[in-house]
Amino acid sequence: xxxxxxxxxxxxxxxxxxxxxxxxxxxxxxxxxxxxxxxxxxxxxxxxxxxxxxxxxxxxxxxxxxxxxxxxxxxxxxxxxxxxxxxxxxxxxxxxxxxxxxxx
Amino acid sequence: xxxxxxxxxxxxxxxxxxxxxxxxxxxxxxxxxxxxxxxxxxxxxxxxxxxxxxxxxxxxxxxxxxxxxxxxxxxxxxxxxxxxxxxxxxxxxxxxxxxxxxxxxxxxxxxxxxxxxxxxxxxxxxxxxxxxxxxxxxxxxxxxxxxxxxxxxxxxxxxxxxxxxxxxxxxxxxxxxxxxxxxxxxxxxxxxxxxxxxxxxxxxxxxxxxxxxxxxxxxxxxxxxxxxxxxxxxxxxxxxxxxxxxxxxxxxxxxxxxxxxxxxxxxxxxxxxxxxxxxxxxxxxxxxxxxxxxxxxxxxxxxxxxxxxxxxxxxxxxxxxxxxxxxxxxxxxxxxxxxxxxxxxxxxxxxxxxxxxxxxxxxxxxxxxxxxxxxxxxxxxxxxxxxxxxxxxxxxxxxxxxxxxxxxxxxxxxxxxxxxxxxxxxxxxxxxxxxxxxxxxxxxxxxxxxxxxxxxxxxxxxxxxxxxxxxxxxxxxxxxxxxxxxxxxxxxxxxxxxxxxxxxxxxxxxxxxxxxxxxxxxxxxxxxxxxxxxxxxxxxxxxxxxxxxxxxxxxxxxxxxxxxxxxxxxxxxxxxxxx
Numbered sequence: 044x045x046x047x048x049x050x051x052x053x054x055x056x057x058x059x060x061x062x063x064x065x066x067x068x069x070x071x072x073x074x075x076x077x078x079x080x081x082x083x084x085x086x087x088x089x090x091x092x093x094x095x096x097x098x099x100x101x102x103x104x105x106x107x108x109x110x111x112x113x114x115x116x117x118x119x120x121x122x123x124x125x126x127x128x129x130x131x132x133x134x135x136x137x138x139x140x141x142x143x144x145x146x147x
Numbered sequence: 148x149x150x151x152x153x154x155x156x157x158x159x160x161x162x163x164x165x166x167x168x169x170x171x172x173x174x175x176x177x178x179x180x181x182x183x184x185x186x187x188x189x190x191x192x193x194x195x196x197x198x199x200x201x202x203x204x205x206x207x208x209x210x211x212x213x214x215x216x217x218x219x220x221x222x223x224x225x226x227x228x229x230x231x232x233x234x235x236x237x238x239x240x241x242x243x244x245x246x247x248x249x250x251x252x253x254x255x256x257x258x259x260x261x262x263x264x265x266x267x268x269x270x271x272x273x274x275x276x277x278x279x280x281x282x283x284x285x286x287x288x289x290x291x292x293x294x295x296x297x298x299x300x301x302x303x304x305x306x307x308x309x310x311x312x313x314x315x316x317x318x319x320x321x322x323x324x325x326x327x328x329x330x331x332x333x334x335x336x337x338x339x340x341x342x343x344x345x346x347x348x349x350x351x352x353x354x355x356x357x358x359x360x361x362x363x364x365x366x367x368x369x370x371x372x373x374x375x376x377x378x379x380x381x382x383x384x385x386x387x388x389x390x391x392x393x394x395x396x397x398x399x400x401x402x403x404x405x406x407x408x409x410x411x412x413x414x415x416x417x418x419x420x421x422x423x424x425x426x427x428x429x430x431x432x433x434x435x436x437x438x439x440x441x442x443x444x445x446x447x448x449x450x451x452x453x454x455x456x457x458x459x460x461x462x463x464x465x466x467x468x469x470x471x472x473x474x475x476x477x478x479x480x481x482x483x484x485x486x487x488x489x490x491x492x493x494x495x496x497x498x499x500x501x502x503x504x505x506x507x508x509x510x511x512x513x514x515x516x517x518x519x520x521x522x523x524x525x526x527x528x529x530x531x532x533x534x535x536x537x538x539x540x541x542x543x544x545x546x547x548x549x550x551x552x553x554x555x556x557x558x559x560x561x562x563x564x565x566x567x568x569x570x571x572x573x574x575x576x577x578x579x580x581x582x583x584x585x586x587x588x589x590x591x592x593x594x595x596x597x598x599x600x601x602x603x604x605x606x607x608x609x610x611x612x613x614x615x616x617x618x619x620x621x622x623x624x625x626x627x628x629x630x631x632x633x634x635x636x637x638x639x640x641x642x643x644x645x646x647x648x649x650x651x652x653x654x655x656x657x658x659x660x661x662x663x664x665x666x667x668x669x670x671x672x673x674x675x676x677x678x679x680x681x682x683x684x685x686x687x688x689x690x691x692x693x694x695x696x697x698x699x700x701x702x703x704x705x706x707x708x709x710x711x712x713x714x715x716x717x718x719x720x721x722x723x724x725x726x
Contacts, residue, residue: 079669081668081669093664093665095668095672097668097672100664100668116661116662117664118660118661118663118664119661120660120661120662135665135666135669136644136647136657136659136662136666137656137670138669138670
């Protein structure tokens with residue numbers, strides 16, 4: 044093993060640590076809008092479900108650069124979101140920002 | 148001197164040898180008496196007794212014409228006779244020596260003797276002998292003698308004695324006139340020497356003045372030569388100040404130049420503290436110098452003119468020390484001052500500069516102003532050239548842009564012509580297309596549409612649902628406002644969020660079609676189905692309100708109404724009045 048190979052081997056964990064963790068977003072999240080509790084499920088296949096006590100809305104999701112996430116509605120709309128650590132902040136027209144925290 | 152009384156009883160009683168000895172002694176004594184330096188008139192006065200004594204004559208007189216002056220002496224004549232000859236003496240001289248025949252050189256004396264003389268009316272009564280003497284050059288003498296005391300006429304020896312005495316007098320007069328001539332010459336020479344000394348003094352002064360003028364001209368020439376190669380005003384100020392100090396022998400000096408407007412000042416100084424320059428270019432310095440111009444009032448320098456500041460108080464008011472100062476004006480906009488201090492001579496009085504120095508200073512400042520004016524004009528020309536060059540660059544850029552635009556226009560014109568020709572060709576080709584081509588195009592379009600709808604979740608309906616659905620119920624904007632106020636209806640803005648943010652009906656809920664389900668679940672899911680829903684939002688190409696209204700009806704809402712005219716009609720109602 045040459046010295047260069049050794050250096051690359053040592054840097055590989057660092058590169059791995061710095062790379063975005065695409066597998067950490069999928070999962071179940073929960074948020075509240077007044078008395079309404081919203082559950083958000085992000086599937087690993089890019090599909091998701093927005094559900095309340097009365098509705099269950101399918102969508103697709105994608106991760107953007109610099110900590111952003113987009114929810115693509117079936118009707119062609121986009122709900123932008125910001126990834127804040129483990130939480131996701133989503134904004135809907137006329138609705139206060141919804142902060143989704145991961146469910147255990 | 149031997150007087151007739153000292154002689155024996157009578158000269159005629161002497162023997163021949165004794166008589167000759169007596170005559171020789173008389174001649175000797177006459178020569179001795181007349182040998183002393185004296186004026187011709189004095190000699191004439193001394194001669195009469197010397198001649199009359201040895202011969203024992205009763206009277207004698209002499210008339211001398213010398214240098215235009217007549218001298219008459221007499222001895223033994225009664226006063227009336229003497230006065231007569233004082234009046235006619237000149238005629239008597241001219242009788243013997245006519246003016247047109249006056250000899251130019253001394254001649255021997257002429258003796259006239261005889262009885263006829265005693266009866267001549269022009270001579271005193273009893274005249275026994277007359278002697279005429281000419282010393283030449285306007286000096287003549289006429290002598291007359293009376294008879295002997297013994298009453299006998301003069302014999303031959305006595306006549307010779309008289310002739311000898313006349314010769315002695317002639318020589319004495321010649322010597323006297325010569326001495327007088329020498330004296331006159333000496334006097335004239337002394338006078339001429341004085342004149343010469345005076346002329347030499349004037350010549351020396353003229354030479355000194357010429358030297359000063361030469362020095363001034365040289366200083367002017369060298370100063371001009373030094374400044375003529377400098378084209379920058381600051382350099383000219385510095386070079387002129389140095390030259391001025393050297394020419395007028397000052398160890399310090401300064402020049403300040405002020406232009407129109409504040410902040411335009413230049414100054415140089417030498418032999419003074421460095422802070423002097425800061426003081427000169429400051430607003431305080433500018434004000435102090437320009438105040439001197441105001442103080443001059445009607446004597447203020449005109450354009451390209453300068454004046455010396457003679458008043459010591461005015462010089463003290465300048466912003467820097469000045470034992471001699473000049474104010475100058477280049478033109479209406481540029482004025483300045485020059486100050487010189489600490490003269491090498493150490494004198495600090497009001498008359499530090501004499502007239503020559505003042506004139507030289509005037510000439511130097513005049514040259515300085517011409518050179519400085521030329522430099523400023525050159526600067527102005529340079530600035531104008533720079534502006535012209537910049538404008539030329541801008542013009543060239545504009546021309547390039549116009550040329551480029553023209554080329555682009557040409558290209559676009561050609562492209563347009565090409566496109567028009569192409570469209571015309573295509574139109575013609577379309578008209579030539581067969582039904583099979585059209586069918587293939589429609590088939591391809593339908594296939595692409597179906598594929599897109601299959602791949603896109605929000606696909607495009609082949610026929611808009613709003614066209615297939617039953618027409619929504621419309622409501623006038625005024626009625627909608629009343630309904631919203633009385634029945635607590637909910638107003639729904641169906642447009643996309645961007646339009647909503649630009650403007651909407653107050654209290655309206657933004658419910659875009661593409662986010663319908665999400666927003667509905669958050670805002671309207673708990674709403675009573677009986678509550679009226681007033682929907683608005685459409686434009687030429689999209690009918691958001693109809694699509695959203697249809698979805699709301701599908702969700703069970705009983706009264707979904709579209710506001711006729713939408714937001715514009717609502718806003719056209721004006722502000723809502725308070726109930």
